[in-house]
Amino acid sequence: MSRDELLAMMPEVLKQTLPLVPxxxxxxxxxxxxxxxVAVQELAWLFDLPLWQLNGERFRVAPRQVRDDPQRYPDHLRRVMASDLNYPIHLVEHNGRLVVLDGFHRLLKASIEGRTEVEAVVLSPTDLRSICAGRP
Structure with a gap:
C-alpha cells in the first residue's frame, strides 16, 4: 500500500494528531x-486513537480498548506485553502536545504495569526533519 493510499484511509483524528511527515x-x-x-498521564490521551488494525483492517483498535478488554485483543496484548521498556519511547511536539512517534506499545505496557513515568526521547522539529525520507 502506498503512503498516499494509507493517508486516504486514515481517520481524521489521526491526521489532526500525528505528524504526517515520512x-x-x-x-x-x-x-x-x-x-x-515523562508522565504516562501526560500521554494517556493518545490511548483513544485508533492506531492498530483488527482482522486486517487498519485503524480499528485504540490502545485503551486493548487495556480495557485484553481478552478481545489477545494479539495486541501479546505485542504490548512483549515490548521492552528498557528502550525509551520517541516523542515530538506536534500542535502544542507531545505525541508518540515510536513506542505506543511500550507506553501502553507502562500504563498496564501501573508505572507513572516512562523514559522518552523528545525530538525537536529540527530532529524530526533530520529523519525524514529523502534526506541524506
Whole structure:
C-alpha cells in the first residue's frame, strides 16, 4: 500500500494528531538525544486513537480498548506485553502536545504495569526533519 493510499484511509483524528511527515525508523533509532522521564498521564490521551488494525483492517483498535478488554485483543496484548521498556519511547511536539512517534506499545505496557513515568526521547522539529525520507 502506498503512503498516499494509507493517508486516504486514515481517520481524521489521526491526521489532526500525528505528524504526517515520512520519517525513517532507522534514522530515529540512530539519533543520540538525551532521555528524560515523562508522565504516562501526560500521554494517556493518545490511548483513544485508533492506531492498530483488527482482522486486517487498519485503524480499528485504540490502545485503551486493548487495556480495557485484553481478552478481545489477545494479539495486541501479546505485542504490548512483549515490548521492552528498557528502550525509551520517541516523542515530538506536534500542535502544542507531545505525541508518540515510536513506542505506543511500550507506553501502553507502562500504563498496564501501573508505572507513572516512562523514559522518552523528545525530538525537536529540527530532529524530526533530520529523519525524514529523502534526506541524506
Amino acid at each position: 520519517w525513517k525508523i532507522e534514522r530515529l533509532w540512530r539519533l543520540e538525544l538525551p532521555v528524560r522521564r
